[in-house]
Amino acid sequence: MNIKEAATKFDLTADTLRYYERIGVMPPVTRNQSGYRDYQVRDLNWIYLVKKLRDAGLTIESLIEFATLAQMDRTQDVQAAQKTILNDQLEVIDQKIQELNDTRKLLSFKIDTYDEHLALFADGKTMPDPLWKENL
Template structure:
């Protein structure tokens, strides 16, 4: 598969693919007799993994480290270090998911009570001084 096809497949620019290869986020890609990159399934897996981990918040530096460890794994046992990078990112992703679930609940609550709160403000039952303190509501605070 050529660079343009890969870029279209993964929603990346050709420049991003080249950058990932240049800095070591993905291993070097084989080239054909004309010098054009010829992406194989393993290359595509690396690109998919890199894109996914970047979307999850993993830094370029950590991706480079992960790829460098993969290269070292040909001669050394570094699987523990690679697994730790993945485990750390999984933990971060779980935290973000939990935060997003709380935010979703808050948004749903605000939508569900929006008209009711407006009515109470109009009648004077609620004022800026006697409204609920959202940050103190158990279901919307970080745990």
């Protein structure tokens, strides 16, 4: 599969795929005789994973860290490091989920009490209970 097809399949641009490969977010992709990239299932799996994790808000840097380890010899140490990274990233995601749930609560509170609450909030009028005292 050429780069354009691979890019559109995952809703990315060819430039982004080349960029990801160049900076080491994913390992070097298979090439054909002319030196063109020819994406295999393995490469597509990498794109899928990278896309998911990027969309979830993980940084390029943490993905490079993981991809780098993935290309090393799988010694005990490297395996342990990989597991650590995966677990760290899981924790990051769990935190983000928690944060989003809190924000969701705040926002739906503001929507529910829109008329009496938000009007006061946006005006200069005094508000009895400050929002930031965690009274969602």
